[in-house]
Structure formats: structure tokens, C-alpha cells
Amino acid sequence: MNLILLGPPGAGKGTQAKRLEDVYGIVQLSTGDMLRAEVDSGSELGKQAKGIMEAGDLVPDALIIDMISGRIDLDDCKQGFILDGFPRTVPQADALGSMLTDKGLQIDHVIAIEADSEAVVARVTGRYTCSECGSGYHDEFQKPVKDGICDKCGSSDFTRRADDNAETVRNRLSAYEEQTAPIIAYYGEKGILKTVDGMADIDVVTAKLKEVIG
Numbered sequence: 067m068n069l070i071l072l073g074p075p076g077a078g079k080g081t082q083a084k085r086l087e088d089v090y091g092i093v094q095l096s097t098g099d100m101l102r103a104e105v106d107s108g109s110e111l112g113k114q115a116k117g118i119m120e121a122g123d124l125v126p127d128a129l130i131i132d133m134i135s136g137r138i139d140l141d142d143c144k145q146g147f148i149l150d151g152f153p154r155t156v157p158q159a160d161a162l163g164s165m166l167t168d169k170g171l172q173i174d175h176v177i178a179i180e181a182d183s184e185a186v187v188a189r190v191t192g193r194y195t196c197s198e199c200g201s202g203y204h205d206e207f208q209k210p211v212k213d214g215i216c217d218k219c220g221s222s223d224f225t226r227r228a229d230d231n232a233e234t235v236r237n238r239l240s241a242y243e244e245q246t247a248p249i250i251a252y253y254g255e256k257g258i259l260k261t262v263d264g265m266a267d268i269d270v271v272t273a274k275l276k277e278v279i280g
């Protein structure tokens with residue numbers, strides 16, 4: 067089964083994708099995570115993407131499409147995948163459609179997680195993750211049980227994203243409204259779009275997603 071999770075930054079796409087990985091045995095493909103790994107490794111792609119990401123703008127379509135096409139070919143995608151943060155523009159959605167047709171694959175569900183802009187800024191600016199296992203936390207809404215210790219793996223090493231500051235988040239939201247929101251209608255017209263309220267409690271959102279996916 068192949069899924070697309072749509073929604074603004076901070077809607078909970080990453081958090082929910084990690085949960086759905088466990089439920090359905092399929093892999094999360096986050097283009098943001100992939101790009102951050104490229105930046106950390108100092109690759110040519112990483113060098114091109116770094117400044118764009120720090121400003122909260124979108125990396126050029128061609129670079130993203132090549133990256134995701136290669137990733138879908140890897141063995142761990144055979145059972146299915148959850149696209150998180152891709153597609154983000156109509157040309158990316160078009161390219162995904164032809165890429166999947168060429169590979170003999172299809173998208174089973176496109177789910178838009180809806181979230182309020184102001185709430186999203188508060189969510190994103192306080193979030194951080196465990197550097198060891200990637201578990202997500204928040205200064206206000208989701209603290210670890212023991213201060214400074216990851217609930218899942220016990221690590222005390224955490225990281226914050228360079229682009230999770232209020233100014234960049236607002237630019238990421240504008241990029242979302244201008245370039246990404248139109249693909250909601252794009253998939254709506256294809257008849258495969260479902261929506262879920264992303265402002266509900268994390269567990270409630272997961273339950274709704276499972277209901278929608280069936």
C-alpha cells in the first residue's frame with residue numbers, strides 16, 4: 067500500500083507517518099529528512115539545498131524528483147511507502163504520477179491532514195527530536211516523562227531543526243499555501259483524496275487515519 071500525507075508544516079505528517087510505518091509495515095519517505103541527510107553529508111545536492119531550506123523555500127522540483135525516484139526503487143519500499151513532504155508542487159505531483167506508472171505502482175490513498183496556521187507555528191517552533199531514535203517531542207505539548215531523557219531509547223541527546231524558527235516557519239507556510247495547497251484540489255479531482263483533522267489529539271488523529279485507510 068502506498069500513501070501520500072499532505073498538510074502544512076507542523077500538521078503532524080512526520081509523527082503520524084512514523085506510527086503508520088509500524089501499523090502497516092510500510093516505510094516513511096520524508097523528502098525533508100532525506101534532504102537534511104544530504105546537507106549533513108555535505109553532498110553536492112546537500113550544498114544546493116542548504117540555503118534554500120534555511121530560508122524556508124522549496125528545493126527545485128527536478129532535484130527532488132530524481133531523489134525520490136531512486137529511493138522508491140530500494141528494497142524496503144517493496145511492501146509500500148508513505149510519502150511525507152512530497153509531492154509539494156503540481157509539477158512534482160505530475161512527475162510522481164508518471165514515475166509510478168513507469169514503475170508499475172500506484173497511490174492508494176492521499177490524505178490531507180488539516181491544521182490551523184497559528185497553531186502550526188506554535189507546534190513547529192517548540193519541537194525537537196531524539197538524535198538517537200528520532201522520537202519527536204515538544205517543549206509544551208509533548209515533554210519526555212523524565213526531563214532530558216528520551217522515553218523510547220533513553221538517550222539524552224536531542225536536536226532541533228535549523229528551519230523551525232518562527233520567521234522561517236512563516237515562510238514555509240507561505241510556500242505551502244502558494245505551491246502545495248493546490249495539489250489538494252488536484253488529488254480531489256482524481257477522487258482519491260481524504261481529509262483528517264490534524265488539530266485533534268495525536269492518538270485520535272492516528273485512529274482517524276487508520277479508519278480512512280481501512
Ligand code: AMP
Nearest residue numbers: 097098118119123124125130151152154
Ligand atoms: P520538511 O521536513 O518536509 O518540512 O521539509 C524541510 C524543507 O526541505 C522544506 O522547507 C524545503 O526547503 C525542503 N523540501 C522538503 N521536501 C521538499 C519537496 N518535496 N520539494 C521541495 N522542497 C522540499
